[in-house]
Amino acid sequence: MPARSTLASVKSEARLRRRRGMLTSDQAQDAVSIVELKNLARSMLPSSSALRGLILSEPDHLPEAEVAIKVKVYSKLLYRELKSKS
Numbered sequence: 001m002p003a004r005s006t007l008a009s010v011k012s013e014a015r016l017r018r019r020r021g022m023l024t025s026d027q028a029q030d031a032v033s034i035v036e037l038k039n040l041a042r043s044m045l046p047s048s049s050a051l052r053g054l055i056l057s058e059p060d061h062l063p064e065a066e067v068a069i070k071v072k073v074y075s076k077l078l079y080r081e082l083k084s085k086s
Contacts, residue, residue, distance in 0.1 A: 030064040051077040
């Protein structure tokens with residue numbers, strides 16, 4: 001299994017480098033990891049959740065300003081999903 005985690009780490013780093021290549025130097029320096037958020041979505045949200053699918057479809061690193069905007073959208077979707085369950 002260590003080979004798998006190493007491969008995942010290498011792939012994640014490659015995605016980050018590609019993503020940073022598309023960003024300005026200031027944006028690349030402000031990149032934020034959303035890996036923990038993705039792990040939380042995997043563990044806490046049902047596989048049928050639209051919010052879970054949305055979060056997991058994002059790259060592992062995003063510009064700080066983009067994360068701030070997306071978190072607002074995610075929270076609205078979360079409240080909507082919670083409301084529909086009750």
